[in-house]
Amino acid sequence: MSAEAAPLTAAPSAAVAAILGRHRLRAVEALPWLCAGLGFFALPDYLALGSQILIMTLFAMSLDLVLGYAGIVTLGHAAFFGTGAYVAGILALHGWSEPISALAIAGAAAGLLGVATGLIVLRARGLALLMLTLVVAEMLQEAANKLGWLTGGTDGLQGITIAPLLGRFDFDLFGRTAYLYSLAVLLLAWWLVRRIVHSPFGHSLTGLRESAIRMRAIGAPVFRRRLRAYAVSAALAGIAGALLTQTTQFVGLQVLSFELSGTVLVMLVLGGIGRLYGAFIGAPLYMIAQDQLAKQDPVNWLFWIGLLLVLIVFFARGGILGLVDRILMAMGRRCA
Amino acid sequence: MSALLALERVSAGYGATTVLDDLSFRLEAGEICAILGRNGVGKTTLLRTIMGHTRLHRGTLHLAGRDASTLPPYRRARAGVGFVPQEREVFPSLSVAENLAVAARRGGAWTMERAFLLFPRLAERRRSMADRLSGGEQQMLSIARALMGDPRLLLLDEPMEGLAPVIVDSVLDALASLRAGGIAMLLVEQHARRALDFAPRTLVMDRGRIVHDGPSAQLRDDSERLAALLGVRGPEHISSRDGGAGDLRRAEAESGADDRDQRHIPEGS
Structure with missing residues (x-):
């Protein structure tokens, strides 16, 4: 085909295909779900930990949307996780024990909080933005601490009961329902985030991370897009928090803590930011390492986590997925 | 007038x-x-x-x-108003096609196909990440991206x-x-x-x-x-x-x- 004729005939479908190229599901993307499914059958004694891993994966994925894609650096994402957790807990204690609707309400509440705080904090950038997100989370935690009548203060919310899922499946002692429920929610959230990051809106988030000025010059209202990403991410974080409440039947102040904001950031950095699957590597790795190290070396386990992080940051920029990329490229070069 | x-x-x-x-x-x-x-x-x-x-x-x-x-x-x-900056400033971690799609205006006269007709070189490289393009290709992409906004x-x-x-x-x-x-x-x-x-x-x-x-x-x-x-x-x-x-x-x-x-x-x- 001549160069002149090619675009005329082939371009329309080819242009669409080029966009869809990254959108199309690849076989390797089934891997996390296979692992999660296998885990359910192979490790029945670890389902409680498994649910927590799934929940933290969802939380880390929500952070990836703002941090990895939109480039909004935040140290206060626990504000939304905690809001979702408390909303679900308060609802359940006041008689709203149906889990799925409560999950939706908790997500909406966190999303609204994302809009309200985003309107203020997203006007700042860099260090100022970092501090503002931190302040929002700290203020919420202090509010939860003071509003004992609503939140239980330092004792947290106890005695939460959740109605059977879909009116059928009890949240059993072994955590089977909790695990599958968390897995289903994570799957839906992953599908949503995947659609978002591969949509023109998602690409525009990448664009405004790389050059906000250029995005404005091609007609994108930058602030509004950042706010929208922030709100969606907040809602997903809130859903993760609500899941934690519903599967553990407890809410404590630590769901709003700076420590949790930092932990989820570490998980994401371990896995690799801005690539959707970083959360699926980082959260399980961190949680399993924490679980094992806490058994082996209860005094110093945090040290080993720290060491792992230092090694990753020094030797594997881009996290574990970045490392995998480089290994694959090196192998490809050797084969070629 | x-x-x-x-x-x-x-x-x-x-x-x-x-x-x-x-x-x-x-x-x-x-x-x-x-x-x-x-x-x-x-x-x-x-x-x-x-x-x-x-x-x-x-x-x-x-x-x-x-x-x-x-x-x-x-x-x-x-x-x-379309702006083609001196530094070109294509989005490095988006592909050529994605760089254009981000700037596309719904119902506009400029489509990706039309941009590819203007710069056939971009059609050939449409799947390439923008940071892998030569300087000339980046310039073409920068112009094409500005055109997508009609x-x-x-x-x-x-x-x-x-x-x-x-x-x-x-x-x-x-x-x-x-x-x-x-x-x-x-x-x-x-x-x-x-x-x-x-x-x-x-x-x-x-x-x-x-x-x-x-x-x-x-x-x-x-x-x-x-x-x-x-x-x-x-x-x-x-x-x-x-x-x-x-x-x-x-x-x-x-x-x-x-x-x-x-x-x-x-x-x-």
Whole structure:
């Protein structure tokens, strides 16, 4: 085909295909779900930990949307996780024990909080933005601490009961329902985030991370897009928090803590930011390492986590997925 | 009839500093105009001011008869202004097709297919990440991306800079075909000869003002006048082999210490 004729005939479908190229599901993307499914059958004694891993994966994925894609650096994402957790807990204690609707309400509440705080904090950038997100989370935690009548203060919310899922499946002692429920929610959230990051809106988030000025010059209202990403991410974080409440039947102040904001950031950095699957590597790795190290070396386990992080940051920029990329490229070069 | 673009006594700059000083001019629909001048006289700032990236201290800016002085940049883009920055600034972690899709306007006259017809090279590289493109390809992508917004006015900041002559030719060919499509252009250029040949009208700037405005043919035939306007000492600098651009650059380097245009202004200023 001549160069002149090619675009005329082939371009329309080819242009669409080029966009869809990254959108199309690849076989390797089934891997996390296979692992999660296998885990359910192979490790029945670890389902409680498994649910927590799934929940933290969802939380880390929500952070990836703002941090990895939109480039909004935040140290206060626990504000939304905690809001979702408390909303679900308060609802359940006041008689709203149906889990799925409560999950939706908790997500909406966190999303609204994302809009309200985003309107203020997203006007700042860099260090100022970092501090503002931190302040929002700290203020919420202090509010939860003071509003004992609503939140239980330092004792947290106890005695939460959740109605059977879909009116059928009890949240059993072994955590089977909790695990599958968390897995289903994570799957839906992953599908949503995947659609978002591969949509023109998602690409525009990448664009405004790389050059906000250029995005404005091609007609994108930058602030509004950042706010929208922030709100969606907040809602997903809130859903993760609500899941934690519903599967553990407890809410404590630590769901709003700076420590949790930092932990989820570490998980994401371990896995690799801005690539959707970083959360699926980082959260399980961190949680399993924490679980094992806490058994082996209860005094110093945090040290080993720290060491792992230092090694990753020094030797594997881009996290574990970045490392995998480089290994694959090196192998490809050797084969070629 | 109102002009496509009308600047009325505009003073603008970055923060408190003023780069453009009481500057006025009009551009009609479909008009092609070159902007010449030494480094640091405010050519880039003029384009940035039209886009809305600078602070307008005084004066007004009208787009197609409507006051756009206070419009944010994205609204100006939607009103038909396209900007091709000197640094090209393609989005490195998006593919060629994604770079275009991000800028696409729904229902616009420009589609990805049309952009690929204009730059067949981009169609071949449509799956490539933008940071893997050559300089020329990035320039094509930057122009194509600006076109996806359906501009009536294209602001081009030194699009030929650093490109091989053969690429310069193909970029100029593409721009010439846009001229036939009725898109107005403001072309900031260091290659004085190329710019004079391409644009029927030429503005020359000095220290934030327009010091000459007229048909390009006048300056093309009058090397001495051109040299005087551009602040180059002798006409021999202009009439050299490569159209004078190299010598102009050298002359600029010698005169040195001009305030260079601020390329990177802080966010939100």
